[in-house]
Amino acid sequence: MSGRSLDHTIHAFEFIEELDRLASPQAIIDAMERSFAQYGFENFIMPGLPHPEQQIESLVLLKKWPLGWYERYTRNSYDRHDPVIRLCRRTVQPFEWGEAHSDPETIPKGREIMHGAADFGMRQGYCLPIHGLNGFEACLSMSGPDLDLTPQTKPAIHLMSMYAFERARLVLAPSARPNPLTAREREALRWAALGKSAADTGEILGVTERTITAHIGSACAKLSAANKTHAVARALQHRLIEI
Amino acid sequence: MSGRSLDHTIHAFEFIEELDRLASPQAIIDAMERSFAQYGFENFIMPGLPHPEQQIESLVLLKKWPLGWYERYTRNSYDRHDPVIRLCRRTVQPFEWGEAHSDPETIPKGREIMHGAADFGMRQGYCLPIHGLNGFEACLSMSGPDLDLTPQTKPAIHLMSMYAFERARLVLAPSARPNPLTAREREALRWAALGKSAADTGEILGVTERTITAHIGSACAKLSAANKTHAVARALQHRLIEI
DNA sequence: TTGAATATTGTAGGAAATTACAGGTGCGTC
DNA sequence: GACGCACCTGTAATTTCCTACAATATTCAA
Numbered sequence: 047m048s049g050r051s052l053d054h055t056i057h058a059f060e061f062i063e064e065l066d067r068l069a070s071p072q073a074i075i076d077a078m079e080r081s082f083a084q085y086g087f088e089n090f091i092m093p094g095l096p097h098p099e100q101q102i103e104s105l106v107l108l109k110k111w112p113l114g115w116y117e118r119y120t121r122n123s124y125d126r127h128d129p130v131i132r133l134c135r136r137t138v139q140p141f142e143w144g145e146a147h148s149d150p151e152t153i154p155k156g157r158e159i160m161h162g163a164a165d166f167g168m169r170q171g172y173c174l175p176i177h178g179l180n181g182f183e184a185c186l187s188m189s190g191p192d193l194d195l196t197p198q199t200k201p202a203i204h205l206m207s208m209y210a211f212e213r214a215r216l217v218l219a220p221s222a223r224p225n226p227l228t229a230r231e232r233e234a235l236r237w238a239a240l241g242k243s244a245a246d247t248g249e250i251l252g253v254t255e256r257t258i259t260a261h262i263g264s265a266c267a268k269l270s271a272a273n274k275t276h277a278v279a280r281a282l283q284h285r286l287i288e289i
Numbered sequence: 290m291s292g293r294s295l296d297h298t299i300h301a302f303e304f305i306e307e308l309d310r311l312a313s314p315q316a317i318i319d320a321m322e323r324s325f326a327q328y329g330f331e332n333f334i335m336p337g338l339p340h341p342e343q344q345i346e347s348l349v350l351l352k353k354w355p356l357g358w359y360e361r362y363t364r365n366s367y368d369r370h371d372p373v374i375r376l377c378r379r380t381v382q383p384f385e386w387g388e389a390h391s392d393p394e395t396i397p398k399g400r401e402i403m404h405g406a407a408d409f410g411m412r413q414g415y416c417l418p419i420h421g422l423n424g425f426e427a428c429l430s431m432s433g434p435d436l437d438l439t440p441q442t443k444p445a446i447h448l449m450s451m452y453a454f455e456r457a458r459l460v461l462a463p464s465a466r467p468n469p470l471t472a473r474e475r476e477a478l479r480w481a482a483l484g485k486s487a488a489d490t491g492e493i494l495g496v497t498e499r500t501i502t503a504h505i506g507s508a509c510a511k512l513s514a515a516n517k518t519h520a521v522a523r524a525l526q527h528r529l530i531e532i
Numbered sequence: 533t534t535g536a537a538t539a540t541t542g543t544a545g546g547a548a549a550t551t552a553c554a555g556g557t558g559c560g561t562c
Numbered sequence: 563g564a565c566g567c568a569c570c571t572g573t574a575a576t577t578t579c580c581t582a583c584a585a586t587a588t589t590c591a592a
Contacts, residue, residue, distance in 0.1 A: 062444045135531060138421050139455065177420050178381050201305050205448045212382065228538065241519030243578060255578095257540055263580075264538090273548085274579070275518040276484030279532060282525050288378060289522060471568060486548060500570050502549075507568090509550095516578090517549070 057081060058202040065213040074214050075110050081206060085199055086190040089168060091116075092214055093125075095134060095183040107184065107214045115166040124162075127155040134175040134185045140204050142195060143171035143187075167191060172200075174207040178215075186211050226268050227286055234261035236287045239278045300324060301445040308456040314351050317457050322353060324449060328442055329433040332411060334359075335457060336368075338377060338426040350427065350457045358409040367405075370398040377418040377428045383447050385438060386414035386430075410434060415443075417450040429454050468529055469511050477504035479530045482521045 061081040068074050078090055092108040109116070118124075125131050129146040143163075147156070163171075171189035178184065186207045195203075227235070230251075237247040244258040251258070262274050269286075271277035281287045304324040311317050321333055335351040352359070361367075368374050372389040386406075390399070406414075414432035421427070429450045438446075470478070473494075480490040487501040494501070505517050512529075514520035524530045 059441065059444060063440070066440070197306070197309070198302065201302060201448060201452065204451075205444060208447075209444065230539065238518050239522035241515030241522075243516075245578080253539085254541060256542065259579075259581095260540075266580090272484030273486075275481050275521050278518050278522055279482035279484075279525060282522060283532065289526065473569065488548080496569085497571060498548095499572065502551095503570075506550075 057084060058206050061206050062209045065209055068213060069217060071108050071214060071217060074210060074217065075108055078108075078206075078210055079110060082188060082203070085195070085203055086193040087172075087188045088190040090186070090188050092184060092186045092211060095125075095131060095185065107211075107218055112166040112168070115163060115168070118162065119159075124159050128159050129156040130171070130173050130187060131185070132156075134173065135183065137175055138177055140172060140174040140200065140207070143173065143189075146173075163189070170195075172203060174204060174211070176208075176211055184211065225286055227265055227281070228261075231261045231265040231268070232281075232287050234258050235265055235278055235281050236289060238262065238274050239282065239287065239289045300327060301449050304449050305452045308452055311456060312460060314457060314460060317453060317460065318351055318353050321351075321449075321453055325431060325446070328438070328446055329436040330415075330431045331433040333429065333431050335427060335429045335454060338368075338374060338428065350454075350461055355409040355411070358406060358411070361405065362402075367402050371402050372399040373414070373416050373430060374428070375399075377416065378426065380418055381420055383415060383417040383443065383450070386416065386432075389416075406432075413438075415446060417447060417454070419451075419454055427454065470508055470524070470529055471504075474504045474508040474511070475524075475530050477501050478508055478521055478524050479532060481505065481517055482525065482530065482532045 061077065064077055064081075065074070068077055075090065079088075082090070089111050090108065091106065091111045093106045130143055133141060133146040143160070147160070163169075168189040169191070170193045171187055172193065172195060173185055173187040176184040176186065188203075188207075225232070233251060234244075234247055237250060238244075242250065244262065245255040247258045248255040262277065265271070265281070266273065266277045269277050269280045271280055278287075282289070304320065307320055307324075308317070311320055318333065322331075325333070332354050333351065334349065334354045336349045373386055376384060376389040386403070390403070406412075411432040412434070413436050414430055415436065415438060416428055416430040419427040419429065431446075431450075468475070476494060477487075477490055480493060485493065487505065488498040490501045491498040505520065508514070508524070509516065509520045512520050512523045514523055521530075525532070
């Protein structure tokens with residue numbers, strides 16, 4: 047292994063050790079700025095991927111990002127059409143921004159966005175999609191004017207990014223919110239997701255059809271769902287039930 | 290950074306470079322056996338996590354695993370109650386087998402399984418859950434008689450395991466199966482998942498309610514679903530639709 | 533102990549879904 | 563051109579769902 051490769055492997059693991067001692071978002075950003083500089087990165091953002099009803103601003107965990115671009119991005123809801131965000135939902139592997147182009151649904155809106163980023167000096171970037179539990183999906187997107195992205199450096203960046211994300215999540219959201227559904231509501235939704243009618247599920251669980259209807263109804267209320275199908279979709283999306 | 294730490298950082302990245310040259314599952318297993326030996330691992334298995342209707346045997350991507358234990362495990366469908374498998378579905382971070390105990394639903398069945406593994410010399414282990422797309426969830430579980438698991442070695446093992454999994458997936462399943470649903474079927478299911486009735490969706494898409502019913506019906510047939518709710522659940526599970 | 537949440541069940545009417553029977557158009561391939 | 567496929571639409575009968583109005587029992591926390 048070359049000396050250059052050796053350098054970044056050492057830095058990657060040192061960075062991970064350092065993360066455990068960082069207690070604030072700003073400290074994490076600062077550490078990332080120092081440690082990712084060797085690969086040419088200058089800007090970082092760590093947004094949650096918004097559901098259709100959410101605003102992306104409310105989900106940004108960390109950022110060191112050109113302010114003008116961030117404002118334009120959020121003002122125009124670019125996240126709805128950003129090829130990078132779209133690719134994040136379809137892949138689990140990190141990718142370069144340039145690999146996110148071939149999405150027919152985002153052209154030409156996607157081009158506009160990528161060109162806008164370039165106007166703020168961000169022509170190249172690297173993005174790590176993060177597919178977690180509880181319906182929580184996020185990514186870590188990074189940019190810089192002259193990146194060192196090779197088959198040797200990418201795994202190091204990948205590893206550093208994953209641990210940076212986990213640390214940020216721990217620092218920012220130390221307590222997971224509990225499952226709002228009761229055991230019976232989960233059972234009723236689970237059987238519904240498997241195609242059972244209320245009468246079927248009642249027979250399975252040894253209660254009346256009316257009881258299952260009641261459980262489904264209260265689950266709909268808690269999930270703000272319009273009907274059973276909607277409730278099952280939301281429960282699956284937020285990993286409140288397992289099928 | 291200590292010399293010992295340095296060793297494993299080098300090995301981790303060398304292993305990742307080596308993976309790209311491996312073309313068969315056996316070659317990957319052999320390479321893992323060599324490279325994971327430094328941490329004390331001797332046995333590996335890489336199963337997909339079965340859905341309720343699936344058998345775990347059909348999902349094993351790679352294995353070097355005690356044969357007697359594997360046979361007993363599959364014969365008794367231990368995967369239904371294995372605390373390690375259950376924790377895999379609830380977390381994205383790698384964990385030691387010992388951390389998977391506190392699942393009230395698996396005791397005492399879970400104890401029986403863990404003791405069974407111990408009978409085959411597998412008292413300690415480490416497991417990396419893999420949450421991918423297309424409904425594909427898997428894990429990489431590793432064991433050995435005397436493991437070197439520290440805050441320094443765990444990230445290296447994590448990284449090596451992730452890339453080994455990706456390589457195995459690439460070698461074993463080079464072609465992704467196409468989405469069986471038509472564009473209209475996906476749209477109909479997507480709006481259904483968002484709580485819309487057939488009449489609502491018809492209005493949104495500018496067709497009659499009857500047309501939406503037909504799309505939902507054909508989607509149900511393709512997905513072997515009993516009804517709309519079931520079809521939405523399966524489509525979400527297999528990432529055929531995005532909401 | 534008192535109230536809130538959960539679990540259970542009932543009736544009844546209207547809304548929505550499912551299925552079976554039928555039929556039309558357009559598009560691309562063999 | 564024939565064929566398959568996607569897409570679109572209709573009627574009608576049946577099933578299932580959804581909701582409003584009730585009611586009883588249990589559990590658990592304030």
